[in-house]
Amino acid sequence: MTATRAGFVAIIGAPNAGKSTLVNRLVGSKVSIVTHKVQTTRFPIRGVMMRGQSQVVLVDTPGIFAPKRRLDRAMVKSAWEGAGDADGIVHLIDARHWTGHGDKSEDEAIIARLKEIGAKAILALNKIDLVERSGLLAATQALFDTGVYSDVVMISGLKGDGVDQLADMLAARMPEGPYLFPEDQSADMPVRMLAxxxxxxxxxxxxxxxIPYQLTVETETWQKIGKGGVKVEQLIHVSREGHRSIVLGKGGQTIKEVGTAARKELSEILGVPVHLFLRVKVSERWQDNRERFTAIGLDFDA
Ligand SMILES: Nc1nc2c(ncn2[C@@H]2O[C@H](COP(=O)(O)OP(=O)(O)OP(=O)(O)O)[C@@H](O)[C@H]2O)c(=O)[nH]1
Ligand SMILES: [Mg+2]
Incomplete structure (x- = not known):
């Protein structure tokens, strides 16, 4: 019998590079939320990939950018911490930034930091479905010349191109050792937090x-009800009265739509009927409240 391998791989990159999309694809189920907006992920999220005799615990991290607010600082700090503890680092880059479309300054800042800490990362040039093949070679060369990468893969986390190759590369790199999670477990986020x-x-x-950047969601109660269903009550903290009325929408229409979409997805993930109740509360200073940070594992003093 060949020995098992297991370890952690941090996926880092600028906001919106496609980190969460990639992690979900590698894991094979949705463990991390995805939107078209920057700064979607707020704290490191672990997803487990099984590949042959290897278990790779992928750490999806918040996008790395120049932080201003306390929440931003905590997010960015947590991303680097995720990288520090890992057996491997994947630096995910939006290929468009290096083929003449978009801004590469955030990527460059990450490269500078990788240099500083002496890390060798795997470069994953992402979103290749959106760029001309001809531009990719020069981009790859320029990036490889920085000296911070051990390998390069070109992928589309969304479409799947190159993802198998990356998965094999990661699996082969894990140190020998027993599995860290049960083989059938794909994530370790508490279900209240996932909700x-x-x-x-x-x-x-x-x-x-x-508005989306000024709010946070908290699951207040989680109660089993008949037929295997659950009743979930959540509180949306917003920072201003004006935001509250926007989140509610005319006649409560917006919150109703949000609630319906969330309930449907949560029922699918859990495989049981979900009754979801949302409330909106103005908590002007939630971003100055230590408890709101520790609840999602972020360092309030970052
Ligand atoms: N066309 C294309 N779009 C992609 C690809 N990967 C991700 N996206 C899109 O890019 C957007 C951002 O994806 P996310 O996975 O949320 O990106 P992220 O790096 O986790 O973003 P943050 O959490 O905000 O740092 C979404 O609209 C994705 O559908 C890809 O390979 N090709
Ligand atoms: Mg993300």
């Missing part, structure tokens, strides 16, 4: 401008 993330995803998809 809050699902609702936050629907809010991010439905709301605009700064």
């Amino acid at each position: 809050a993330e699902v609702t936050r995803e629907k809010l991010m998809l439905r709301l605009h401008q700064e």
Whole structure:
């Protein structure tokens, strides 16, 4: 019998690079929320990939950018911490940024930091479905010349191109050792937190401008009811009265749509009927409240 392998791989990158999409694909189920907006992921999320005799615990991290607010600082700090403890690092880059479309300064800042800490990362050039093949070679060369990468793969986390190759590469790199999680477990997020993330995803998809960034979702109660179902009550903390009325929408229409979408997805994930109740509360200073940070594993003092 060949020995088993197991370890952690951190997926880091600029906001919106496609980290959560990639982690979900590698794991084979949705463990991390995805939106078209930047700064969707707020704290490191682990998803487990089985590949042959290897178990790779993927750590999806918040996007790395120049942080200003306390929440941003905590998010970015947690991303680097995720990388520090890992057996491997994948730096995911939106290929468009290096083929003349978009801004590569955030990627460059990450490269500088990788250099500083002396890490060797795997470069995964992502979203290749959106760029001309001809531009990719020069982009790859420029990135490889930075000296911070051991390997390069070109992938589309969304469509799946190159993802098997990346999975094999990661599996082969894990140190020998016993599995860290049961083989049939794909994530380790407490179900209450997962439920809050699902609702936050629907809010991010439905709301605009700064509102999604100024709110947080908390699961208050979780109660088993008949026929295997659950009753879930959640509180959406917003930072201003004006935001509350926008989240509610005319005649409560917005919150109703968000609730329906979240309930459907949560029922699918859990495989049981879910009764979801949402409330919106103005908590002006939730971003100055230590408890709101520790609840999602972020460092309030970052
Ligand atoms: N076309 C294309 N779109 C992609 C690909 N990977 C991700 N996306 C899209 O990019 C957007 C951002 O994806 P996420 O997975 O949320 O990105 P992220 O890096 O986790 O973002 P943050 O959590 O905000 O840092 C979504 O709209 C995805 O559908 C890809 O390979 N091709
Ligand atoms: Mg993400």
